Amino acid sequence: MVSDIARGETQAETALYEQFAARVYFTALSETHSKDDAEDIRAETFLRVIQALRQGKLRSADSLPSFIVGITLNVTREHLRRKYRTKS
Template sequence: MDDRPAIERLRRGDRDALTQLYRRHAGTVYWNAFGLLRSRPDAEEMTADAFLTLWMRRHEVEIFGNSALPWLIVTVKNLSRNRLRSNERRRAEHLDDRDRSATDTPSAEDLAALDEAMRLVRAVIAALPEVDQEIFRLCMVDGLTYQEAAARLGLKHGSVRNRLSRVRLRLQRELGDRG
């Protein structure tokens, strides 16, 4: 079948032309992706991404002959290879993290230094005004955003941000002097 008329309509922004090309070529595009990825969900996603790329680049797409299929296959294979590289990077990072956690057992000296640092942090925090202690706990321990902490304490967002910034500076100064 000749895809040139559909490509011309696609260039003019005709979404029906994209649908027509999808119906015509999605199966072949999918199986090319699946051949590389060996994962149905990933192959489906890469197929959708190939057609999305066709839509986004519709003004610059050049087809040779009368079929868009070669362009789509090259696109889906490139997308699939990128996905494989990304998956491999994530897998390698995960293995590195596991290896690091298995071999990075802290020494007794490390644990003693950590205990001392935590004691100093608690002492500095205990010397702060009560509202600053609460801001520190909400944001740094409980993980609330400035906005959430402000709502809980009845303060303005900027006030929480500024107070926490001062607490951090004080901690740096105090721990630097003692460390």
């Protein structure tokens, strides 16, 4: 799947999304407690994951799940930082 995404195959991107979308969503939801925020984070996460895979930034396909979770947590932190900065 990783090498297929690197070659730009959209079916592989769809398969990646279908496999990991729920995990990304619920990880974001558990941190933000907001369905809208979790959906935004999921979208941004997959944009970044696919971009990183196209650029060959993942060394081992076995690391894909933890790679995605790591990006999810980074996007979530960025989102929360922005959200609380605008509230202040």
